[in-house]
Amino acid sequence: MNAAARLSAGFARTWTRAYTLGLDTNAKTDRRAEIESDLWEHGTSLHWSGRAALEMALRCFLGMPADAAWRAEQARTGERAAAIIATLLHRAERITEWVARRGLPGMTTVLAWAFIAGGLLLTLLFPFQPEKGAGMVVVGGWGIGAGLAIRWGKTRIPNRPVSGFLALAAGAAPLSLILLATVIAPLAALAVLTFEGRRAWAAWRLPKEALRMSDSQ
Amino acid sequence: MELAILGAALEGGADAEFYGYAIARQMQAGDASRLLTSHGTLYKALDRLVKAGLLTSRWEDAQVAADEERPRRRLYRLTAAGESALRQAERAAASASAALVEGFQPL
Known part of the structure:
Protein backbone atom coordinates (compact mmCIF):
# COMPACT_ATOMS: atom_id res chain seq x y z
CA MET A 1 0.00 0.00 0.00
CA ASN A 2 1.32 3.40 -1.04
CA ALA A 3 2.07 5.64 1.97
CA ALA A 4 0.31 8.58 0.33
CA ALA A 5 -2.82 6.49 -0.26
CA ARG A 6 -2.77 5.39 3.38
CA LEU A 7 -2.38 9.02 4.43
CA SER A 8 -5.29 10.18 2.23
CA ALA A 9 -7.54 7.39 3.52
CA GLY A 10 -6.54 8.23 7.09
CA PHE A 11 -7.31 11.88 6.52
CA ALA A 12 -10.75 11.09 5.06
CA ARG A 13 -11.43 8.75 8.00
CA THR A 14 -10.40 11.41 10.54
CA TRP A 15 -12.54 14.04 8.84
CA THR A 16 -15.52 11.67 8.86
CA ARG A 17 -15.00 10.96 12.58
CA ALA A 18 -14.81 14.69 13.24
CA TYR A 19 -18.01 15.74 11.47
CA THR A 20 -20.02 12.81 12.80
CA LEU A 21 -19.07 13.51 16.43
CA GLY A 22 -22.13 14.05 18.58
CA LEU A 23 -24.56 12.38 16.16
CA ASP A 24 -26.80 9.60 17.39
CA THR A 25 -25.18 6.17 17.22
CA ASN A 26 -26.98 4.89 14.12
CA ALA A 27 -26.28 7.89 11.91
CA LYS A 28 -22.69 8.03 13.11
CA THR A 29 -21.83 4.36 12.61
CA ASP A 30 -23.66 4.23 9.25
CA ARG A 31 -21.79 7.20 7.79
CA ARG A 32 -18.41 6.06 9.13
CA ALA A 33 -18.91 2.50 7.85
CA GLU A 34 -20.05 3.77 4.46
CA ILE A 35 -16.99 5.99 4.02
CA GLU A 36 -14.76 3.16 5.24
CA SER A 37 -16.24 0.87 2.59
CA ASP A 38 -15.86 3.57 -0.10
CA LEU A 39 -12.19 4.17 0.81
CA TRP A 40 -11.50 0.45 0.68
CA GLU A 41 -13.22 -0.01 -2.70
CA HIS A 42 -11.47 3.05 -4.12
CA GLY A 43 -8.03 2.09 -2.81
CA THR A 44 -8.34 -1.52 -3.93
CA SER A 45 -9.64 -0.69 -7.41
CA LEU A 46 -6.57 1.50 -8.03
CA HIS A 47 -4.14 -0.80 -6.14
CA TRP A 48 -3.56 1.84 -3.45
CA SER A 49 -1.48 3.80 -5.96
CA GLY A 50 -0.50 7.47 -6.05
CA ARG A 51 -3.53 8.13 -8.22
CA ALA A 52 -5.76 6.58 -5.55
CA ALA A 53 -4.14 8.88 -2.98
CA LEU A 54 -4.83 11.98 -5.07
CA GLU A 55 -8.40 11.00 -5.90
CA MET A 56 -9.25 10.11 -2.31
CA ALA A 57 -7.82 13.38 -1.01
CA LEU A 58 -9.68 15.36 -3.68
CA ARG A 59 -12.97 13.59 -3.00
CA CYS A 60 -12.62 14.28 0.69
CA PHE A 61 -11.65 17.96 0.28
CA LEU A 62 -14.27 18.76 -2.34
CA GLY A 63 -16.99 17.07 -0.31
CA MET A 64 -16.30 18.97 2.90
CA PRO A 65 -18.94 21.68 2.37
CA ALA A 66 -21.56 18.99 1.60
CA ASP A 67 -20.47 17.03 4.69
CA ALA A 68 -20.85 20.15 6.81
CA ALA A 69 -24.28 20.85 5.31
CA TRP A 70 -25.37 17.23 5.92
CA ARG A 71 -24.13 17.50 9.50
CA ALA A 72 -26.12 20.70 10.00
CA GLU A 73 -29.23 18.97 8.64
CA GLN A 74 -28.79 16.18 11.19
CA ALA A 75 -28.32 18.70 14.00
CA ARG A 76 -31.52 20.49 13.12
CA THR A 77 -33.51 17.36 13.73
CA GLY A 78 -31.60 16.34 16.85
CA GLU A 79 -32.24 17.32 20.45
CA ARG A 80 -28.76 18.72 20.90
CA ALA A 81 -29.06 21.23 18.04
CA ALA A 82 -29.07 24.31 20.28
CA ALA A 83 -26.04 23.16 22.27
CA ILE A 84 -24.10 22.34 19.11
CA ILE A 85 -24.92 25.70 17.52
CA ALA A 86 -23.83 27.52 20.69
CA THR A 87 -20.54 25.59 20.78
CA LEU A 88 -19.93 26.23 17.09
CA LEU A 89 -20.58 29.96 17.51
CA HIS A 90 -18.17 30.11 20.44
CA ARG A 91 -15.50 28.28 18.44
CA ALA A 92 -16.13 30.48 15.41
CA GLU A 93 -15.47 33.55 17.56
CA ARG A 94 -12.15 32.16 18.77
CA ILE A 95 -11.19 31.11 15.26
CA THR A 96 -11.97 34.56 13.88
CA GLU A 97 -9.72 36.15 16.49
CA TRP A 98 -6.93 33.71 15.68
CA VAL A 99 -7.32 34.31 11.94
CA ALA A 100 -7.11 38.07 12.42
CA ARG A 101 -3.94 37.82 14.51
CA ARG A 102 -2.02 34.92 12.98
CA GLY A 103 -4.03 33.12 10.34
CA LEU A 104 -3.92 35.61 7.48
CA PRO A 105 -0.13 35.47 6.95
CA GLY A 106 -0.24 31.70 7.26
CA MET A 107 -3.20 31.52 4.93
CA MET B 1 -26.73 15.11 -8.53
CA GLU B 2 -29.84 13.26 -7.36
CA LEU B 3 -31.02 12.78 -10.96
CA ALA B 4 -27.56 11.63 -12.05
CA ILE B 5 -27.62 9.01 -9.29
CA LEU B 6 -31.09 7.82 -10.25
CA GLY B 7 -30.07 7.70 -13.93
CA ALA B 8 -26.92 5.71 -13.18
CA ALA B 9 -28.91 3.37 -10.92
CA LEU B 10 -31.43 2.73 -13.69
CA GLU B 11 -28.65 2.05 -16.19
CA GLY B 12 -27.46 -0.72 -13.90
CA GLY B 13 -30.93 -2.32 -14.04
CA ALA B 14 -34.12 -1.35 -12.23
CA ASP B 15 -33.83 -4.24 -9.77
CA ALA B 16 -30.06 -4.19 -9.37
CA GLU B 17 -28.45 -3.19 -6.09
CA PHE B 18 -25.51 -0.79 -6.07
CA TYR B 19 -23.19 0.81 -3.54
CA GLY B 20 -21.72 4.31 -3.23
CA TYR B 21 -18.33 3.86 -4.85
CA ALA B 22 -19.77 1.84 -7.75
CA ILE B 23 -22.31 4.53 -8.55
CA ALA B 24 -19.60 7.22 -8.39
CA ARG B 25 -17.55 5.22 -10.93
CA GLN B 26 -20.58 4.70 -13.15
CA MET B 27 -21.38 8.41 -13.15
CA GLN B 28 -17.76 9.18 -14.02
CA ALA B 29 -17.86 6.68 -16.88
CA GLY B 30 -20.88 8.49 -18.30
CA ASP B 31 -18.91 11.73 -18.44
CA ALA B 32 -15.19 10.99 -18.90
CA SER B 33 -14.08 14.54 -18.17
CA ARG B 34 -15.43 14.65 -14.64
CA LEU B 35 -13.73 13.65 -11.40
CA LEU B 36 -15.22 11.01 -9.16
CA THR B 37 -18.04 12.55 -7.14
CA SER B 38 -16.80 13.69 -3.74
CA HIS B 39 -17.72 11.71 -0.64
CA GLY B 40 -19.80 14.51 0.88
CA THR B 41 -21.83 15.26 -2.23
CA LEU B 42 -22.46 11.61 -3.05
CA TYR B 43 -23.53 10.35 0.36
CA LYS B 44 -25.56 13.45 1.17
CA ALA B 45 -27.50 12.95 -2.08
CA LEU B 46 -27.95 9.21 -1.42
CA ASP B 47 -29.22 10.02 2.09
CA ARG B 48 -31.76 12.47 0.66
CA LEU B 49 -32.93 9.99 -1.96
CA VAL B 50 -33.48 7.33 0.71
CA LYS B 51 -35.37 9.80 2.92
CA ALA B 52 -37.52 10.79 -0.08
CA GLY B 53 -38.37 7.13 -0.72
CA LEU B 54 -36.73 7.12 -4.17
CA LEU B 55 -34.11 4.59 -3.07
CA THR B 56 -34.07 1.91 -0.40
CA SER B 57 -30.93 0.89 1.42
CA ARG B 58 -29.68 -2.04 3.48
CA TRP B 59 -26.36 -3.17 4.85
CA GLU B 60 -25.07 -6.27 3.13
CA ASP B 61 -24.68 -9.51 5.04
CA ALA B 62 -21.60 -9.31 7.26
CA GLN B 63 -20.59 -12.85 6.29
CA VAL B 64 -20.42 -11.98 2.57
CA ALA B 65 -18.09 -9.06 3.31
CA ALA B 66 -16.01 -11.16 5.71
CA ASP B 67 -15.62 -13.90 3.08
CA GLU B 68 -14.29 -11.32 0.61
CA GLU B 69 -12.13 -9.71 3.34
CA ARG B 70 -13.51 -6.21 2.88
CA PRO B 71 -15.74 -3.76 4.79
CA ARG B 72 -19.49 -4.20 4.47
CA ARG B 73 -21.20 -2.29 1.66
CA ARG B 74 -24.38 -0.29 2.05
CA LEU B 75 -26.53 -1.47 -0.83
CA TYR B 76 -29.08 0.79 -2.51
CA ARG B 77 -31.94 -0.11 -4.80
CA LEU B 78 -34.12 2.11 -6.99
CA THR B 79 -37.77 2.13 -5.92
CA ALA B 80 -40.74 2.39 -8.27
CA ALA B 81 -41.22 5.97 -7.06
CA GLY B 82 -37.59 6.70 -7.90
CA GLU B 83 -37.94 5.31 -11.40
CA SER B 84 -41.11 7.27 -11.99
CA ALA B 85 -39.50 10.49 -10.66
CA LEU B 86 -36.58 9.99 -13.03
CA ARG B 87 -38.87 9.42 -16.04
CA GLN B 88 -40.87 12.51 -15.14
CA ALA B 89 -37.69 14.63 -14.87
CA GLU B 90 -36.44 13.27 -18.21
CA ARG B 91 -39.75 14.11 -19.88
CA ALA B 92 -39.69 17.63 -18.41
CA ALA B 93 -36.10 18.14 -19.61
CA ALA B 94 -36.93 16.84 -23.09
CA SER B 95 -39.98 19.09 -23.42
CA ALA B 96 -38.02 22.14 -22.19
CA SER B 97 -35.25 21.37 -24.65
CA ALA B 98 -37.75 20.95 -27.52
CA ALA B 99 -39.41 24.26 -26.62
CA LEU B 100 -36.03 25.96 -26.63
CA VAL B 101 -35.13 24.59 -30.06
CA GLU B 102 -38.56 25.59 -31.37
CA GLY B 103 -38.03 29.13 -30.07
CA PHE B 104 -34.92 29.47 -32.20
CA GLN B 105 -36.58 28.25 -35.42
CA PRO B 106 -36.75 30.94 -38.14
CA LEU B 107 -40.24 32.40 -38.51
Whole structure:
Protein backbone atom coordinates (compact mmCIF):
# COMPACT_ATOMS: atom_id res chain seq x y z
CA MET A 1 0.00 0.00 0.00
CA ASN A 2 1.32 3.40 -1.04
CA ALA A 3 2.07 5.64 1.97
CA ALA A 4 0.31 8.58 0.33
CA ALA A 5 -2.82 6.49 -0.26
CA ARG A 6 -2.77 5.39 3.38
CA LEU A 7 -2.38 9.02 4.43
CA SER A 8 -5.29 10.18 2.23
CA ALA A 9 -7.54 7.39 3.52
CA GLY A 10 -6.54 8.23 7.09
CA PHE A 11 -7.31 11.88 6.52
CA ALA A 12 -10.75 11.09 5.06
CA ARG A 13 -11.43 8.75 8.00
CA THR A 14 -10.40 11.41 10.54
CA TRP A 15 -12.54 14.04 8.84
CA THR A 16 -15.52 11.67 8.86
CA ARG A 17 -15.00 10.96 12.58
CA ALA A 18 -14.81 14.69 13.24
CA TYR A 19 -18.01 15.74 11.47
CA THR A 20 -20.02 12.81 12.80
CA LEU A 21 -19.07 13.51 16.43
CA GLY A 22 -22.13 14.05 18.58
CA LEU A 23 -24.56 12.38 16.16
CA ASP A 24 -26.80 9.60 17.39
CA THR A 25 -25.18 6.17 17.22
CA ASN A 26 -26.98 4.89 14.12
CA ALA A 27 -26.28 7.89 11.91
CA LYS A 28 -22.69 8.03 13.11
CA THR A 29 -21.83 4.36 12.61
CA ASP A 30 -23.66 4.23 9.25
CA ARG A 31 -21.79 7.20 7.79
CA ARG A 32 -18.41 6.06 9.13
CA ALA A 33 -18.91 2.50 7.85
CA GLU A 34 -20.05 3.77 4.46
CA ILE A 35 -16.99 5.99 4.02
CA GLU A 36 -14.76 3.16 5.24
CA SER A 37 -16.24 0.87 2.59
CA ASP A 38 -15.86 3.57 -0.10
CA LEU A 39 -12.19 4.17 0.81
CA TRP A 40 -11.50 0.45 0.68
CA GLU A 41 -13.22 -0.01 -2.70
CA HIS A 42 -11.47 3.05 -4.12
CA GLY A 43 -8.03 2.09 -2.81
CA THR A 44 -8.34 -1.52 -3.93
CA SER A 45 -9.64 -0.69 -7.41
CA LEU A 46 -6.57 1.50 -8.03
CA HIS A 47 -4.14 -0.80 -6.14
CA TRP A 48 -3.56 1.84 -3.45
CA SER A 49 -1.48 3.80 -5.96
CA GLY A 50 -0.50 7.47 -6.05
CA ARG A 51 -3.53 8.13 -8.22
CA ALA A 52 -5.76 6.58 -5.55
CA ALA A 53 -4.14 8.88 -2.98
CA LEU A 54 -4.83 11.98 -5.07
CA GLU A 55 -8.40 11.00 -5.90
CA MET A 56 -9.25 10.11 -2.31
CA ALA A 57 -7.82 13.38 -1.01
CA LEU A 58 -9.68 15.36 -3.68
CA ARG A 59 -12.97 13.59 -3.00
CA CYS A 60 -12.62 14.28 0.69
CA PHE A 61 -11.65 17.96 0.28
CA LEU A 62 -14.27 18.76 -2.34
CA GLY A 63 -16.99 17.07 -0.31
CA MET A 64 -16.30 18.97 2.90
CA PRO A 65 -18.94 21.68 2.37
CA ALA A 66 -21.56 18.99 1.60
CA ASP A 67 -20.47 17.03 4.69
CA ALA A 68 -20.85 20.15 6.81
CA ALA A 69 -24.28 20.85 5.31
CA TRP A 70 -25.37 17.23 5.92
CA ARG A 71 -24.13 17.50 9.50
CA ALA A 72 -26.12 20.70 10.00
CA GLU A 73 -29.23 18.97 8.64
CA GLN A 74 -28.79 16.18 11.19
CA ALA A 75 -28.32 18.70 14.00
CA ARG A 76 -31.52 20.49 13.12
CA THR A 77 -33.51 17.36 13.73
CA GLY A 78 -31.60 16.34 16.85
CA GLU A 79 -32.24 17.32 20.45
CA ARG A 80 -28.76 18.72 20.90
CA ALA A 81 -29.06 21.23 18.04
CA ALA A 82 -29.07 24.31 20.28
CA ALA A 83 -26.04 23.16 22.27
CA ILE A 84 -24.10 22.34 19.11
CA ILE A 85 -24.92 25.70 17.52
CA ALA A 86 -23.83 27.52 20.69
CA THR A 87 -20.54 25.59 20.78
CA LEU A 88 -19.93 26.23 17.09
CA LEU A 89 -20.58 29.96 17.51
CA HIS A 90 -18.17 30.11 20.44
CA ARG A 91 -15.50 28.28 18.44
CA ALA A 92 -16.13 30.48 15.41
CA GLU A 93 -15.47 33.55 17.56
CA ARG A 94 -12.15 32.16 18.77
CA ILE A 95 -11.19 31.11 15.26
CA THR A 96 -11.97 34.56 13.88
CA GLU A 97 -9.72 36.15 16.49
CA TRP A 98 -6.93 33.71 15.68
CA VAL A 99 -7.32 34.31 11.94
CA ALA A 100 -7.11 38.07 12.42
CA ARG A 101 -3.94 37.82 14.51
CA ARG A 102 -2.02 34.92 12.98
CA GLY A 103 -4.03 33.12 10.34
CA LEU A 104 -3.92 35.61 7.48
CA PRO A 105 -0.13 35.47 6.95
CA GLY A 106 -0.24 31.70 7.26
CA MET A 107 -3.20 31.52 4.93
CA THR A 108 -1.28 33.14 2.09
CA THR A 109 1.31 30.37 2.40
CA VAL A 110 -1.40 27.70 2.42
CA LEU A 111 -3.14 29.38 -0.52
CA ALA A 112 0.09 29.53 -2.49
CA TRP A 113 0.84 25.86 -1.93
CA ALA A 114 -2.78 24.89 -2.57
CA PHE A 115 -2.68 26.65 -5.94
CA ILE A 116 0.67 25.07 -6.83
CA ALA A 117 -0.49 21.60 -5.71
CA GLY A 118 -3.88 22.00 -7.41
CA GLY A 119 -2.20 23.15 -10.62
CA LEU A 120 0.25 20.25 -10.58
CA LEU A 121 -2.56 17.84 -9.80
CA LEU A 122 -4.69 19.00 -12.72
CA THR A 123 -1.71 18.87 -15.06
CA LEU A 124 -0.88 15.33 -13.93
CA LEU A 125 -4.45 14.02 -13.89
CA PHE A 126 -5.46 15.57 -17.21
CA PRO A 127 -2.35 15.65 -19.39
CA PHE A 128 -2.54 17.33 -22.78
CA GLN A 129 -4.41 15.27 -25.35
CA PRO A 130 -4.76 16.75 -28.85
CA GLU A 131 -8.32 15.45 -29.30
CA LYS A 132 -9.58 16.86 -26.00
CA GLY A 133 -7.76 20.20 -26.07
CA ALA A 134 -5.58 21.84 -23.47
CA GLY A 135 -8.28 23.19 -21.10
CA MET A 136 -7.10 21.52 -17.89
CA VAL A 137 -3.41 22.08 -18.71
CA VAL A 138 -4.11 25.81 -19.06
CA VAL A 139 -6.05 25.87 -15.78
CA GLY A 140 -3.26 23.86 -14.10
CA GLY A 141 -0.61 26.25 -15.41
CA TRP A 142 -2.67 29.17 -14.22
CA GLY A 143 -2.89 27.61 -10.74
CA ILE A 144 0.88 27.04 -10.56
CA GLY A 145 1.59 30.60 -11.74
CA ALA A 146 -0.90 32.03 -9.23
CA GLY A 147 0.67 30.03 -6.38
CA LEU A 148 4.18 31.17 -7.27
CA ALA A 149 3.03 34.81 -7.49
CA ILE A 150 1.38 34.63 -4.04
CA ARG A 151 4.46 32.98 -2.54
CA TRP A 152 6.81 35.51 -4.13
CA GLY A 153 4.58 38.43 -3.13
CA LYS A 154 4.45 37.30 0.50
CA THR A 155 8.24 37.11 0.85
CA ARG A 156 8.58 40.53 -0.81
CA ILE A 157 6.04 42.39 1.37
CA PRO A 158 8.44 43.19 4.32
CA ASN A 159 10.94 45.01 2.08
CA ARG A 160 8.87 46.12 -0.92
CA PRO A 161 5.26 46.20 0.23
CA VAL A 162 3.77 47.74 -2.93
CA SER A 163 5.15 45.22 -5.41
CA GLY A 164 4.66 42.45 -2.83
CA PHE A 165 0.96 43.20 -2.38
CA LEU A 166 0.51 43.64 -6.14
CA ALA A 167 2.03 40.21 -6.78
CA LEU A 168 -0.11 38.69 -4.03
CA ALA A 169 -3.26 40.31 -5.44
CA ALA A 170 -2.41 39.15 -8.97
CA GLY A 171 -1.86 35.62 -7.71
CA ALA A 172 -5.11 35.60 -5.74
CA ALA A 173 -7.08 36.89 -8.75
CA PRO A 174 -8.37 33.40 -9.75
CA LEU A 175 -9.80 32.91 -6.27
CA SER A 176 -11.30 36.40 -6.37
CA LEU A 177 -12.90 35.63 -9.72
CA ILE A 178 -14.39 32.41 -8.33
CA LEU A 179 -15.74 34.30 -5.31
CA LEU A 180 -17.09 37.02 -7.59
CA ALA A 181 -18.87 34.50 -9.81
CA THR A 182 -20.23 32.25 -7.07
CA VAL A 183 -20.95 34.59 -4.15
CA ILE A 184 -20.69 38.31 -4.84
CA ALA A 185 -22.40 38.47 -8.25
CA PRO A 186 -25.39 36.27 -7.25
CA LEU A 187 -25.85 38.28 -4.04
CA ALA A 188 -25.70 41.54 -5.97
CA ALA A 189 -28.22 40.18 -8.51
CA LEU A 190 -30.53 39.13 -5.67
CA ALA A 191 -30.26 42.58 -4.07
CA VAL A 192 -31.05 44.33 -7.36
CA LEU A 193 -33.99 41.99 -8.07
CA THR A 194 -35.40 42.52 -4.57
CA PHE A 195 -35.07 46.28 -4.85
CA GLU A 196 -36.55 46.42 -8.34
CA GLY A 197 -39.31 44.01 -7.38
CA ARG A 198 -40.34 46.12 -4.41
CA ARG A 199 -40.33 49.26 -6.57
CA ALA A 200 -42.45 47.60 -9.26
CA TRP A 201 -44.86 46.30 -6.60
CA ALA A 202 -45.22 49.80 -5.10
CA ALA A 203 -45.77 51.35 -8.55
CA TRP A 204 -48.49 48.77 -9.34
CA ARG A 205 -50.20 49.09 -5.98
CA LEU A 206 -50.26 52.90 -5.70
CA PRO A 207 -52.71 53.62 -8.57
CA LYS A 208 -55.04 50.86 -7.30
CA GLU A 209 -55.11 52.37 -3.82
CA ALA A 210 -55.66 55.84 -5.26
CA LEU A 211 -58.56 54.46 -7.32
CA ARG A 212 -60.06 52.75 -4.27
CA MET A 213 -59.83 55.96 -2.26
CA SER A 214 -61.50 58.02 -5.01
CA ASP A 215 -64.29 55.37 -5.26
CA SER A 216 -64.95 55.52 -1.53
CA GLN A 217 -65.15 59.30 -1.65
CA MET B 1 -26.73 15.11 -8.53
CA GLU B 2 -29.84 13.26 -7.36
CA LEU B 3 -31.02 12.78 -10.96
CA ALA B 4 -27.56 11.63 -12.05
CA ILE B 5 -27.62 9.01 -9.29
CA LEU B 6 -31.09 7.82 -10.25
CA GLY B 7 -30.07 7.70 -13.93
CA ALA B 8 -26.92 5.71 -13.18
CA ALA B 9 -28.91 3.37 -10.92
CA LEU B 10 -31.43 2.73 -13.69
CA GLU B 11 -28.65 2.05 -16.19
CA GLY B 12 -27.46 -0.72 -13.90
CA GLY B 13 -30.93 -2.32 -14.04
CA ALA B 14 -34.12 -1.35 -12.23
CA ASP B 15 -33.83 -4.24 -9.77
CA ALA B 16 -30.06 -4.19 -9.37
CA GLU B 17 -28.45 -3.19 -6.09
CA PHE B 18 -25.51 -0.79 -6.07
CA TYR B 19 -23.19 0.81 -3.54
CA GLY B 20 -21.72 4.31 -3.23
CA TYR B 21 -18.33 3.86 -4.85
CA ALA B 22 -19.77 1.84 -7.75
CA ILE B 23 -22.31 4.53 -8.55
CA ALA B 24 -19.60 7.22 -8.39
CA ARG B 25 -17.55 5.22 -10.93
CA GLN B 26 -20.58 4.70 -13.15
CA MET B 27 -21.38 8.41 -13.15
CA GLN B 28 -17.76 9.18 -14.02
CA ALA B 29 -17.86 6.68 -16.88
CA GLY B 30 -20.88 8.49 -18.30
CA ASP B 31 -18.91 11.73 -18.44
CA ALA B 32 -15.19 10.99 -18.90
CA SER B 33 -14.08 14.54 -18.17
CA ARG B 34 -15.43 14.65 -14.64
CA LEU B 35 -13.73 13.65 -11.40
CA LEU B 36 -15.22 11.01 -9.16
CA THR B 37 -18.04 12.55 -7.14
CA SER B 38 -16.80 13.69 -3.74
CA HIS B 39 -17.72 11.71 -0.64
CA GLY B 40 -19.80 14.51 0.88
CA THR B 41 -21.83 15.26 -2.23
CA LEU B 42 -22.46 11.61 -3.05
CA TYR B 43 -23.53 10.35 0.36
CA LYS B 44 -25.56 13.45 1.17
CA ALA B 45 -27.50 12.95 -2.08
CA LEU B 46 -27.95 9.21 -1.42
CA ASP B 47 -29.22 10.02 2.09
CA ARG B 48 -31.76 12.47 0.66
CA LEU B 49 -32.93 9.99 -1.96
CA VAL B 50 -33.48 7.33 0.71
CA LYS B 51 -35.37 9.80 2.92
CA ALA B 52 -37.52 10.79 -0.08
CA GLY B 53 -38.37 7.13 -0.72
CA LEU B 54 -36.73 7.12 -4.17
CA LEU B 55 -34.11 4.59 -3.07
CA THR B 56 -34.07 1.91 -0.40
CA SER B 57 -30.93 0.89 1.42
CA ARG B 58 -29.68 -2.04 3.48
CA TRP B 59 -26.36 -3.17 4.85
CA GLU B 60 -25.07 -6.27 3.13
CA ASP B 61 -24.68 -9.51 5.04
CA ALA B 62 -21.60 -9.31 7.26
CA GLN B 63 -20.59 -12.85 6.29
CA VAL B 64 -20.42 -11.98 2.57
CA ALA B 65 -18.09 -9.06 3.31
CA ALA B 66 -16.01 -11.16 5.71
CA ASP B 67 -15.62 -13.90 3.08
CA GLU B 68 -14.29 -11.32 0.61
CA GLU B 69 -12.13 -9.71 3.34
CA ARG B 70 -13.51 -6.21 2.88
CA PRO B 71 -15.74 -3.76 4.79
CA ARG B 72 -19.49 -4.20 4.47
CA ARG B 73 -21.20 -2.29 1.66
CA ARG B 74 -24.38 -0.29 2.05
CA LEU B 75 -26.53 -1.47 -0.83
CA TYR B 76 -29.08 0.79 -2.51
CA ARG B 77 -31.94 -0.11 -4.80
CA LEU B 78 -34.12 2.11 -6.99
CA THR B 79 -37.77 2.13 -5.92
CA ALA B 80 -40.74 2.39 -8.27
CA ALA B 81 -41.22 5.97 -7.06
CA GLY B 82 -37.59 6.70 -7.90
CA GLU B 83 -37.94 5.31 -11.40
CA SER B 84 -41.11 7.27 -11.99
CA ALA B 85 -39.50 10.49 -10.66
CA LEU B 86 -36.58 9.99 -13.03
CA ARG B 87 -38.87 9.42 -16.04
CA GLN B 88 -40.87 12.51 -15.14
CA ALA B 89 -37.69 14.63 -14.87
CA GLU B 90 -36.44 13.27 -18.21
CA ARG B 91 -39.75 14.11 -19.88
CA ALA B 92 -39.69 17.63 -18.41
CA ALA B 93 -36.10 18.14 -19.61
CA ALA B 94 -36.93 16.84 -23.09
CA SER B 95 -39.98 19.09 -23.42
CA ALA B 96 -38.02 22.14 -22.19
CA SER B 97 -35.25 21.37 -24.65
CA ALA B 98 -37.75 20.95 -27.52
CA ALA B 99 -39.41 24.26 -26.62
CA LEU B 100 -36.03 25.96 -26.63
CA VAL B 101 -35.13 24.59 -30.06
CA GLU B 102 -38.56 25.59 -31.37
CA GLY B 103 -38.03 29.13 -30.07
CA PHE B 104 -34.92 29.47 -32.20
CA GLN B 105 -36.58 28.25 -35.42
CA PRO B 106 -36.75 30.94 -38.14
CA LEU B 107 -40.24 32.40 -38.51
